[in-house]
Amino acid sequence: MHELIFKSETPIVKKRGNLIQFRGRGDDYCAYMEPLKERLRQETGMEISCYEVWHDPKNLELFNKLDRGRYAPRFRAAPATRHPLGSAEPCLSVRRCKGVPFFYNKKTKRYICGATTYGNLRAWAEGETSEPNRPPPVSDLPVPGPPEEEGAGNVFGQFIDSVKAKGKEVMDGRGKDEKEEEDA
Numbered sequence: 001m002h003e004l005i006f007k008s009e010t011p012i013v014k015k016r017g018n019l020i021q022f023r024g025r026g027d028d029y030c031a032y033m034e035p036l037k038e039r040l041r042q043e044t045g046m047e048i049s050c051y052e053v054w055h056d057p058k059n060l061e062l063f064n065k066l067d068r069g070r071y072a073p074r075f076r077a078a079p080a081t082r083h084p085l086g087s088a089e090p091c092l093s094v095r096r097c098k099g100v101p102f103f104y105n106k107k108t109k110r111y112i113c114g115a116t117t118y119g120n121l122r123a124w125a126e127g128e129t130s131e132p133n134r135p136p137p138v139s140d141l142p143v144p145g146p147p148e149e150e151g152a153g154n155v156f157g158q159f160i161d162s163v164k165a166k167g168k169e170v171m172d173g174r175g176k177d178e179k180e181e182e183d184a
Helices: 028-044 057-068 118-125 152-183
Strands: 019-023 049-052 102-105 111-113
Touching: 019 028, 019 057, 028 118, 049 057, 057 102, 102 118, 111 118
Parallel strands: 019 049
Antiparallel strands: 019 102, 102 111
16 A cells, blocks of 8 residues: 655644734723733633734734624725726725724634623633623723823923913913003
């Protein structure tokens, strides 16, 4: 008997899991979800593959494809309203989330839009019923801190303060001039 030998022209790539997250670098809501994803990994061993979409066009293309959904209607421009360059691409697509974080389970086709609770994230990951738009409690959401006191990060705030101070000087000056005229 002869032994069959298979040769692959392409290298073997490790298959990614069924759980996907699309995120934006520097997004507060994506950062909020990191400890919940780590907890999920520690408790269940499930890994969520992350794709950054704000700086990577290929990841953005995949995000747009999954965000539209399989059954979302796609509308094409009528010939009278076609793009001036004659593009036949869809002019409008119905999207579910339109933002990050966006979680997608390839096995169940379920998704979650935005930050969510740990219980909802775990149910989604385990293929159980989950809510696509269940936000975490408001007290848990990230709150932006006070503006920086110094440096280039607060140039606009410094400009506003200087305009207010000049306006106050002008108004105070007007009051003095009117009072002097009344006394005379």
